[in-house]
Amino acid sequence: MNKIIDKVNFSENVVxxxxxxxxxxxxxxxxxxxxxxxxxxxxxxxxxxxxxDPEKGTITLVIQKVGVTSHKVxxxxxxxxxxxxxxxxxxxxxxxxxxxxxxxxxGVGIAPLLPIVEAMKKAGNRIVTVLAARNKELIxxxxxxxxxxxxxxxxxxxxxxxxxxxxxxxxxxxxxxEKVNEAIAIGPAIMMKFASLLTKKYNIPTVASLNxxxxxxTGMCGAxxxxxxxxxxxVCVDGPEFDAHQVDFDELLLRLGAYKNEEKQAYEQYLxxxx
Amino acid sequence: xxxNPEYFKAERDQEWRVALRSQIKNKERTSRExxxxxxxxxxxxxxxxxxxxxxxTEEQAVSEAQRCIDCPNPTCITGCPVGINIPKFIKYIEARxxxxxxxxxxxxxxxxxxxGRVCPQEVQCEAQCFYTQKLKKPAVAIGHLERFAAxxxxxxGKISIPEIAERNNIKVAVxxxxxxxxxxxxxxxxxxxxxTVFEALHEIGGVLKYGIPEFRxxxxxxxxxxxxxxxxxxxxxxxxxxxxxxxxxxxxxxxxVAFFTASGAGLPRFMNIPGENYVGIFSSxxxxxxxxxxxxxxxxxxxxxxxxxxxxxIGGGNTAMDSVRTAKRxxxxxxxxxxxRSLDEMxxxxxxxxxxxxxxxxxxxxxxxxxxxxxxxxxxxxxxxxKMELGEPDSSGRRRPVPLTSSEYDVDVDMVVxxxxxxxxxxxxxxxxxxxxxxWGTIHVNPDNMQSxxxxxxxxxxxxxxxxxxxxxxxxxxNAAAGIHAYIQQTLVN
Ligand SMILES: Cc1cc2nc3c(=O)[nH]c(=O)nc-3n(C[C@H](O)[C@H](O)[C@H](O)COP(=O)(O)OP(=O)(O)OC[C@H]3O[C@@H](n4cnc5c(N)ncnc54)[C@H](O)[C@@H]3O)c2cc1C
Ligand SMILES: Cc1cc2nc3c(=O)[nH]c(=O)nc-3n(C[C@H](O)[C@H](O)[C@H](O)COP(=O)(O)OP(=O)(O)OC[C@H]3O[C@@H](n4cnc5c(N)ncnc54)[C@H](O)[C@@H]3O)c2cc1C
Ligand code: SF4
Ligand code: SF4
Ligand code: FES
Numbered sequence: 001m002n003k004i005i006d007k008v009n010f011s012e013n014v015v016x017x018x019x020x021x022x023x024x025x026x027x028x029x030x031x032x033x034x035x036x037x038x039x040x041x042x043x044x045x046x047x048x049x050x051x052x053d054p055e056k057g058t059i060t061l062v063i064q065k066v067g068v069t070s071h072k073v074x075x076x077x078x079x080x081x082x083x084x085x086x087x088x089x090x091x092x093x094x095x096x097x098x099x100x101x102x103x104x105x106x107g108v109g110i111a112p113l114l115p116i117v118e119a120m121k122k123a124g125n126r127i128v129t130v131l132a133a134r135n136k137e138l139i140x141x142x143x144x145x146x147x148x149x150x151x152x153x154x155x156x157x158x159x160x161x162x163x164x165x166x167x168x169x170x171x172x173x174x175x176x177x178e179k180v181n182e183a184i185a186i187g188p189a190i191m192m193k194f195a196s197l198l199t200k201k202y203n204i205p206t207v208a209s210l211n212x213x214x215x216x217x218t219g220m221c222g223a224x225x226x227x228x229x230x231x232x233x234x235v236c237v238d239g240p241e242f243d244a245h246q247v248d249f250d251e252l253l254l255r256l257g258a259y260k261n262e263e264k265q266a267y268e269q270y271l272x273x274x275x
Numbered sequence: 276x277x278x279n280p281e282y283f284k285a286e287r288d289q290e291w292r293v294a295l296r297s298q299i300k301n302k303e304r305t306s307r308e309x310x311x312x313x314x315x316x317x318x319x320x321x322x323x324x325x326x327x328x329x330x331x332t333e334e335q336a337v338s339e340a341q342r343c344i345d346c347p348n349p350t351c352i353t354g355c356p357v358g359i360n361i362p363k364f365i366k367y368i369e370a371r372x373x374x375x376x377x378x379x380x381x382x383x384x385x386x387x388x389x390x391g392r393v394c395p396q397e398v399q400c401e402a403q404c405f406y407t408q409k410l411k412k413p414a415v416a417i418g419h420l421e422r423f424a425a426x427x428x429x430x431x432g433k434i435s436i437p438e439i440a441e442r443n444n445i446k447v448a449v450x451x452x453x454x455x456x457x458x459x460x461x462x463x464x465x466x467x468x469x470x471t472v473f474e475a476l477h478e479i480g481g482v483l484k485y486g487i488p489e490f491r492x493x494x495x496x497x498x499x500x501x502x503x504x505x506x507x508x509x510x511x512x513x514x515x516x517x518x519x520x521x522x523x524x525x526x527x528x529x530x531x532v533a534f535f536t537a538s539g540a541g542l543p544r545f546m547n548i549p550g551e552n553y554v555g556i557f558s559s560x561x562x563x564x565x566x567x568x569x570x571x572x573x574x575x576x577x578x579x580x581x582x583x584x585x586x587x588x589i590g591g592g593n594t595a596m597d598s599v600r601t602a603k604r605x606x607x608x609x610x611x612x613x614x615x616r617s618l619d620e621m622x623x624x625x626x627x628x629x630x631x632x633x634x635x636x637x638x639x640x641x642x643x644x645x646x647x648x649x650x651x652x653x654x655x656x657x658x659x660x661x662k663m664e665l666g667e668p669d670s671s672g673r674r675r676p677v678p679l680t681s682s683e684y685d686v687d688v689d690m691v692v693x694x695x696x697x698x699x700x701x702x703x704x705x706x707x708x709x710x711x712x713x714x715w716g717t718i719h720v721n722p723d724n725m726q727s728x729x730x731x732x733x734x735x736x737x738x739x740x741x742x743x744x745x746x747x748x749x750x751x752x753x754n755a756a757a758g759i760h761a762y763i764q765q766t767l768v769n
Pocket of ligand 1: 033046061069111189213259260
């Protein structure tokens with residue numbers, strides 16, 4: 001049982017929670033995630049550790065409501081207990097100095113991007129970050145990202161904040177303008193697919209952080225498997241970050257939809273219980 | 276320890292046993308038929324998750340116990356990896372002292388209700404029984420009797436909690452809460468150590484909980500045993516991945532002086548054939564975990580699982596049987612086993628194969644999948660099978676399956692469970708510098724005391740043996756507990 005210390009509503013559907021988890025806060029590095037379960041009958045879902053404070057013994061999660069479990073997590077309040085939190089899981093980001101790094105974050109993917117931007121900046125890189133979302137409301141953590149970026153470009157689908165357009169427009173602008181040594185893309189699978197196609201065109205090594213369906217998060221079940229360079233990899237233990245140009249995003253997209261009908265039905269039923 | 280010949284002889288010479296032996300002539304004992312375990316009807320049980328085996332009645336148990344002739348040289352014991360005093364517990368059943376029978380089991384086996392249900396008795400204790408060896412008759416039903424005594428004790432509410440030595444406040448860590456970890460924890464706490472069991476999942480029990488289904492081993496039974504360990508003072512910490520949440524160094528800094536790793540063989544293997552990552556293709560670990568641990572088939576649980584009409588399970592072991600029988604219970608019209616060798620070579624327990632056949636599982640032996648196909652949503656809808664024949668024996672002594680050329684044909688499926696084995700969980704091996712690992716990825720230990728080349732690290736169960744059995748993992752746990760005790764006595768106490 002882990003206690004919620006603080007909560008911030010970024011928007012109607014995106015929430016930040018600060019959670020007491022001293023062991024995890026000690027060990028966690030950029031790129032790590034936790035698995036969270038709400039209630040005895042709950043589902044296990046993966047969430048990236050966006051920030052951590054080893055002194056206070058807390059970790060920060062940023063969650064977007066997409067279905068039953070993420071909704072339940074977002075509805076928790078300071079003082080509430082989370083039934084299960086386990087981690088830190090996955091491989092930490094390989095932090096190094098490569099020159100200029102183009103970081104692209106889409107929607108709630110901005111949360112996992114934050115610790116990477118911070119660590120890469122501290123390693124001496126020049127950081128240009130492109131944040132993208134449907135509208136102004138969904139651009140989260142902008143100030144924190146700015147603190148560790150040399151430049152931030154904002155893209156929204158409706159133009160309500162920054163420039164109007166997709167994440168790839170912002171990225172291409174940077175690539176055409178200056179030498180980019182490396183790119184990182186985190187966001188919805190479809191966004192990472194197109195970001196990856198773009199950087200491939202320009203031969204820029206790119207890392208994507210994959211958000212597959214998971215169960216245990218320790219390599220035991222294979223629910224999280226993806227094809228990377230013709231090999232099957234387990235995202236929870238081999239990833240979550242991979243060479244984006246090697247990832248079979250179409251397979252990833254199909255596998256993410258594995259329970260679409262079941263999930264949609266469960267979510268509708270759940271939302272009714274809230275009324 | 277309890278497994279020496281003098282002890283067995285002394286026990287056998289006790290007055291009550293001598294008297295019992297003289298009550299019924301051996302000729303009469305050996306002329307009886309072996310008891311038949313009462314079972315749920317196949318066509319009812321394949322639609323529910325209740326236990327298939329219903330357990331012996333008292334009369335059945337006593338009558339079966341009378342078959343055992345209390346051999347002067349009880350060879351059955353040599354077939355039991357933990358050396359249970361089999362005739363002693365059986366004679367207590369004959370004497371209707373069921374609680375003493377249960378107590379006898381617990382002298383060497385901390386989970387008798389589990390072993391009585393899932394041990395492959397036909398290749399262990401029962402294979403060495405006098406009946407099998409000399410009389411060429413069906414063995415005394417040792418497993419059924421073990422289950423009976425353990426269940427009787429549990430239902431009586433008079434569970435005996437073993438005596439515990441005075442607390443010595445020396446901390447020992449057990450990693451993994453499967454049968455290996457539980458057995459080690461039980462013995463160590465009895466010796467007076469402060470034992471903490473660290474478990475990566477949110478539940479205690481390892482494969483007993485997430486793998487073996489309710490219809491063979493109800494979770495409640497495992498929970499009773501775990502609660503006994505709690506009462507004895509074992510501390511359980513869930514959601515704790517050793518090597519991730521804390522390193523061995525961190526745990527040493529917290530005062531742990533020795534470690535027993537029973538982290539299992541949790542890494543599922545796939546066949547690496549085209550289409551294997553389509554939606555609807557699971558590892559057996561994923562499928563069974565969703566259903567058993569996460570309650571996915573129950574309406575009020577959040578975790579989803581797919582329900583297939585035509586389900587193929589690839590493999591021939593216990594895990595494959597459990598998966599295919601689960602799929603049948605969740606409504607599959609066709610639930611098929613696809614196995615590349617013949618029925619005789621299947622590694623699953625004979626009882627499970629029989630039960631599966633009765634429940635309407637189709638066996639497609641001498642077949643192996645070569646490719647999967649999917650509809651536009653990515654859901655598997657067809658598999659291509661290749662027929663096999665048996666060739667020369669391979670290194671395991673079993674005849675090697677050889678593909679028949681141009682024998683491919685297609686079968687409609689909407690769900691596939693791949694159950695072709697597991698590899699050792701690499702988490703611990705990769706978390707310890709300099710640990711001696713075999714080429715199979717298992718931890719190398721001294722088989723006498725289960726000590727690895729790192730002196731304070733002991734290991735056992737599937738992480739040492741690859742895929743093995745519940746009772747072997749428990750035997751390792753007990754061995755390691757003795758090894759850890761000796762190690763601590765040598766290095767710390769004086
Ligand atoms: C390593 C990792 C880190 C993650 N970090 C975060 C994070 O920091 N914050 C966060 O909000 N989410 C994160 N996710 C995604 C998060 O785990 C899912 O949103 C969550 O599992 C959804 O569960 P649910 O029960 O609420 O919805 P479900 O009922 O499972 O899904 C509802 C709908 O959302 C879609 N969906 C399901 N899973 C995902 C997914 N992974 N990505 C996009 N759409 C999905 C499905 O198509 C489905 O129709 C991460 C995923 C991974 C693998
Ligand atoms: C479906 C199925 C059916 C089976 N049927 C039978 C049967 O009928 N009869 C029989 O005798 N055997 C059977 N077996 C085999 C038997 O279950 C195993 O041999 C036995 O459980 C091994 O025990 P163990 O203690 O080594 O590990 P496990 O039971 O595998 O437990 C290991 C535990 O360690 C945890 N863990 C792993 N890494 C870490 C870490 N770093 N930190 C903390 N915790 C960790 C895991 O989460 C897990 O809970 C079956 C196996 C399966 C999968
Ligand atoms: S523990 Fe297993 S092998 Fe030993 S007597 Fe019991 S059933 Fe037989
Ligand atoms: S070998 Fe068979 S008959 Fe003899 S003591 Fe053992 S169980 Fe009884
Ligand atoms: S989530 Fe189970 S193996 Fe990755």
